[in-house]
Amino acid sequence: MKTQTALGVKTNTEYGSRTFVYEVEGLRQSNITDKTNSPIRRSGTVYITVPYARMNQEMQRITRMGGKIISIKAVSEDSQMNGQTTTGETTKPMTQAKPKSHKDVPVNTYRPKNPFIGKCLSSTELVREGGEGTVRHLVFDLSGSDLHYLEGQSIGIIPPGTDDKGKPHKLRLYSIASTRHGDNLDDQTVSLCVRRLEYNHPETGERIYGVCSSYLCGMEEGADVAITGPVGKEMLLPDDEDATIIMIATGTGIAPFRAFIWRMFKEREQNPDYQFKGLAWLFFGCAYTPNILYKEELEELQRQFPDNFRVTYAISREQKNKDGGKMYIQHRIQENADELWDHIQKPNTHTYICGLKGMEGGIDEGMSAVTGKFDVDWSEYQKQLKKDHRWHVETY
Numbered sequence: 001m002k003t004q005t006a007l008g009v010k011t012n013t014e015y016g017s018r019t020f021v022y023e024v025e026g027l028r029q030s031n032i033t034d035k036t037n038s039p040i041r042r043s044g045t046v047y048i049t050v051p052y053a054r055m056n057q058e059m060q061r062i063t064r065m066g067g068k069i070i071s072i073k074a075v076s077e078d079s080q081m082n083g084q085t086t087t088g089e090t091t092k093p094m095t096q097a098k099p100k101s102h103k104d105v106p107v108n109t110y111r112p113k114n115p116f117i118g119k120c121l122s123s124t125e126l127v128r129e130g131g132e133g134t135v136r137h138l139v140f141d142l143s144g145s146d147l148h149y150l151e152g153q154s155i156g157i158i159p160p161g162t163d164d165k166g167k168p169h170k171l172r173l174y175s176i177a178s179t180r181h182g183d184n185l186d187d188q189t190v191s192l193c194v195r196r197l198e199y200n201h202p203e204t205g206e207r208i209y210g211v212c213s214s215y216l217c218g219m220e221e222g223a224d225v226a227i228t229g230p231v232g233k234e235m236l237l238p239d240d241e242d243a244t245i246i247m248i249a250t251g252t253g254i255a256p257f258r259a260f261i262w263r264m265f266k267e268r269e270q271n272p273d274y275q276f277k278g279l280a281w282l283f284f285g286c287a288y289t290p291n292i293l294y295k296e297e298l299e300e301l302q303r304q305f306p307d308n309f310r311v312t313y314a315i316s317r318e319q320k321n322k323d324g325g326k327m328y329i330q331h332r333i334q335e336n337a338d339e340l341w342d343h344i345q346k347p348n349t350h351t352y353i354c355g356l357k358g359m360e361g362g363i364d365e366g367m368s369a370v371t372g373k374f375d376v377d378w379s380e381y382q383k384q385l386k387k388d389h390r391w392h393v394e395t396y
Contacts, residue, residue, distance in 0.1 A: 021048070021049055021050070021072070022048045022050055022058065022062070022069055022072055023069070023072075024048060024062055024067040024068065024069055025067065025068055048062075059187075066272060068273070105150060105153075105233050105236065106147075106148050106149060106150070106153075106230055107229075107230065107231055107232075107233070108228070108229065108230075108231060109145075109146055109147050109148070109229070109230065110145070110147060110227060110228045110229060111228055112156070112158060112170075112171055112228055115156075115158055115226040115227055115228045116142070116145045116147055116226075116227045116228075117224050117225070117226055117227075118140040118141050118142055118145070118190075118224070118225050118227050119140065119141045119222060119223065119224060119225065120138060120139070120140055120141075120219050120220065120221055120222065120223045120224075120225055121139045121140065121141050121189065121221065122137075122138070122139045122221060123136050123137070123138050123139075123217075123219055123220070123221065124136065124137045124138075126193070126293045126294065127290055127291055127293075128290035128295075129290060130288065130289075130290045131287075131288050131289075131290030131291040132287050132288055132290075132291055133195060133196065133198070133291075134195070134196045134217055135193065135194065135195045135196075135217075135251075135252060135291075135293060136193075136194050136196075136216065136217045136219075137177065137191060137192075137193055137294075138191060138192045138193075138194060138216060138219065139178075139182075139183055139184075139189050139190075139191045140189060140190050140191070140192075140225055140227065141188065141189060142182075142188050142189055142190055142227075143188050147190070147227065147229070147230065148180065148187075148230075149176055149180060149190065149229070149230035150180055150230075150236060150237075151176070151179055151180060151236070151237045151256065151259040151260055151263055152175075152176075152232065152234075152235030152236045152237055152256045152259065152260070152352075152392075153175075153176055153229070153230040153231060153232040153233075153235070153236075154173045154174055154175050154176060154229060154230065154231050154232045155173070155174060155176060155190060155192075155227050155228065155229035155230050155231070156171035156172065156173050156174075156227065156228035156229050156231070157171060157172055157174060157192075157212055157215075157216060157225060157226065157227060157228075158170075158171045158226040158227075158228065159172070159211050159212040159215040159216075160215070160226075163211075169211060169212070171228055172212040172213075173229075173231065174192045174193075174194060174255070175192075175193075175235075175252075175253075175255035175256045175354065175394065176190055176191065176192065176230070176255065176256065176259055177191045177192055177193040177254075177255040177256070177258045177259055178190055178191035178258075178259055178262070179259050179262050179263040179267055180263075181267060181270065185267065185270055190227070192216070192255065193252045193254065193255040193258065193293060194213055194216045194217055194252065195213060195217075195251060195252045196209065196210065196213045196214055196217040197209065197210025197213045197214070198210070198214075232394075234392055234393070234394060235256050235352060235354070235392050235394050237260050237263065237350075238348075238350055239274075240278070240348050241274060241275055241276050241277050241278065242277050242278045242348060243278045243348045243349065243350060244278050244279045244280075244281070244343045244346060244348065244349040244350070245260060245264075245278065245279070245280045245281070245349075245350055245352070246281050246283075246340065246343065246344070246349065246350070246351040246352065247260065247261075247280070247281065247282045247283065247352050247354075248283045248329060248333070248351070248352065248353045248354070248355075248359070248363060249282070249283070249284050249285070249353075249354050249355050250284070250285040250286065250329060250355030250356050250359055251285075251286060251291075251293075251355055251356065252293070252355075253353075253354035253355025253356070253394075253395075254282075254284060254293050254294065254354070254355075255354070256352070256354055256394070257282055257352065257354065258293075258294055260280070260352075261280060261282070261298070261301060261309070263276075264276035264280055264308075264309075265280075265301045265304070265305055265308070265309060266301065276308065277308070278308065278348075279308060279309075279310070279343070280308060280309050280310070281309075281310045281311075281312070281343075282298070282309075282310070282311045282312070283312045283314065283329055283332050283333065284311065284312070284313055284314070284329075285313075285314040285315075285316065285328060285329035285332075285355070285359070286313075286314075286315060286316070287315070287316050287317045288315065288317050288318060289315055289318060292313060292315075298311050299311065312332050312336065313332075314327050314328055314329040314331060314332045315327060316328055322335075328359075328362060329359055329362065329363070330359065330361075330362025330363055330365060330366050331362075331366075333362070333363050333366035333367065334365070334366035334369060334370075337366050337367060337369060337370035338370055340367070340370070341367070341370045341371060341374075344367075344385070347388075347390075349390065350390050350391075350392065351385070351390065351391050351392065352392045352393075352394075353392070353393045353394070353395065354393075354394045354395065355395060355396075356395060356396070357395040357396060359395065360393065360395060364378065364379070364382070367382075
């Protein structure tokens with residue numbers, strides 16, 4: 001039987017009253033584990049009985065204690081506990097471990113006809129004084145949902161109301177700006193980086209504001225929000241801890257890269273199974289210095305991890321390129337093309353591009369200039385990178 005919760009998400013009351021058995025290995029022997037009622041067996045495994053309502057909390061506790069969940073089984077009436085045979089039905093692990101193939105990537109858990117109704121927990125302005133436009137960092141509560149996601153995916157937002165034809169607004173997709181664990185590290189939130197779209201109508205001169213972006217940028221804390229997804233498999237981060245990750249972004253195209261960078265460097269203590277040791281290099285383009293999104297956090301991580309994280313800015317209204325013109329991101333690519341080419345030839349280098357569609361041509365121009373020195377056709381080489389799933393593009 002399905003029931004409606006206060007947040008608007010449907011939950012299964014049958015599961016809500018059940019308990020589950022976690023098979024866990026690798027728990028550290030400590031004062032904490034010594035106090036549990038689930039002894040660690042000679043095989044190194046332990047079986048822990050968990051009520052449905054505490055499943056997420058127990059997963060986090062197990063992770064903190066260095067454990068790894070091998071399986072989760074629902075307990076039926078004839079099941080036996082603490083390492084004995086269980087005959088309950090097997091359920092999918094509700095962990096956020098990186099899937100081993102695209103088949104395991106969560107997709108369309110919630111669809112437009114049945115979205116999850118979350119709540120806005122916070123909305124923070126990212127553009128500092130003297131900058132251009134408005135960009136908000138929004139955090140939404142996912143408590144009570146089955147919505148799990150990975151870095152590089154997107155969610156859909158359905159704005160309320162109807163369009164000029166009287167039909168409900170269609171969803172808009174936004175790249176997720178948080179890691180799979182969310183900004184609060186509790187697996188219960190998702191974050192977006194949203195710029196309010198505004199422009200003058202080409203014929204009337206009237207100031208036009210984007211429907212969904214204005215709705216999100218004007219959202220107050222506690223407001224409901226209809227969420228769909230997650231979607232997307234093109235921008236996923238590889239498992240390889242020694243990889244080179246090149247990220248090229250303009251404006252809010254930084255969203256998936258914030259998720260990448262936070263996972264690589266800010267969540268190291270929470271991610272014992274993923275300790276990034278490679279090189280992450282972010283190229284970020286914007287108009288003014290106050291428009292550098294997440295500037296303080298990025299530069300603090302660069303100070304903490306100078307051997308693993310680099311940031312290169314292209315600030316078009318303040319910096320000049322070598323020819324005296326405005327500095328765009330393609331000029332930074334051209335300046336660093338030789339080094340980038342050295343990296344891109346390595347089999348464990350992944351390049352990601354996110355932002356305005358017009359940036360692709362400039363990037364290709366910069367790479368063509370350097371590969372031409374080595375008699376390499378960049379367009380053909382790029383095709384092979386895409387075939388090898390090492391060239392990832394999400395532009396709009």
